[in-house]
Amino acid sequence: MTELFPPAPKARSLFDEPGSTLVRIIDTETAGQKLEEDAVIEIGSVDLDLKTGAIFNPMQTFCDPAGVEISAGARKVHQISNEMLVGAPTFAEAVVPFSTGTFAAQRADFDRSRLRLTGRWLCTYKLALRAFPDVKAHGLQSLVKYVPLDLSGVSALLSGLHPHRALFDAVCTAVLMRRIAETLMPRCQDLDDFLERAETVSNEPALLARLRFGRHRGIPIRQVPSDYLEWLVAEPQMSADAVFTAKRALATRQMRGERVLPGAERKTGEP
Incomplete structure (x- = not known):
């Protein structure tokens, strides 16, 4: 849960009202x-x-x-x-x-x-x-x-x-x-x-729980192969939410030293 809701930067919001509930x-x-x-x-x-x-x-x-x-x-x-x-x-x-x-x-x-x-x-x-x-x-x-x-x-x-x-x-x-x-x-x-x-x-962009498109549609992000996530990041027309989610997932896997999840072979440009 910590990685899903990380500590915020120390600089407070311009609209901060300390103590307001x-x-x-x-x-x-x-x-x-x-x-x-x-x-x-x-x-x-x-x-x-x-x-x-x-x-x-x-x-x-x-x-x-x-x-x-x-x-x-x-x-x-x-x-x-x-x-x-x-x-x-x-x-x-x-x-x-x-x-x-x-x-x-x-x-x-x-x-x-x-x-x-x-x-x-x-x-x-x-x-x-x-x-x-x-x-x-x-x-x-x-x-x-x-x-x-x-x-x-x-x-x-x-x-x-x-x-x-x-x-x-x-x-x-x-x-x-x-x-x-x-x-x-x-x-x-x-x-x-x-x-x-x-x-x-x-x-921030939305940290998606599942992709809404492509061959891995509906599958939890943790189960999506890393090479597919790398493809998402590189696609110029990809949504900000999908790119943000893919980057976070890849960074988390690297930080944990997890094995790269293999992905099925696909054609260039195919989601």
Whole structure:
């Protein structure tokens, strides 16, 4: 576990608030367009006290998409209609109450890029990969099912909602963040140390538990042959997550003096 959640550099975060135990767990639903053309149409959040585990202060608001069309794919997922957005505040007005020092989101890169809120951001997806590397899948609802996460204590907050609505997903993510902290905190000196490590992990590419493509798709990284991992690192078009994961796996094997795992012969350029 130490190598999955290593100590953070001594330099503290620009957004560090020593002694603060509160994290705002936040989720957004959007029009489903490319980043530069997208519009936030719903924001939901709850606060998590990492010291006590309490989840409280639910907030939810719709946002006027300002003429941006909601894609059919996005509407099918979150089921937010144009009628539901009538009279909603502008995004600039709606986002103000959500501002705080520390945020966490299941795919923090997505939410952070659209909300543009300044502060420390933690990514529960990347952290879950470190805390629960052997879980079958690391999407939010997959983690609820496979960790598993007990939602009984937040049933009142979830009442009347469904997955892929902002508040529902924020509440589930809060339970996930609480479980991540319970799993990883014992490796840390204190809460501040945990937050520093968590922020470092959240700012790195994802350390994948399994590859999502190619002949070794779905196989745990520890079982993927080293020559295949070397090929991943050398491929110019490979995703940052895959390259980061391959480099870490190779470095770990070298550090441990492990035997190079042989790989099956493959054609040049074949994943």
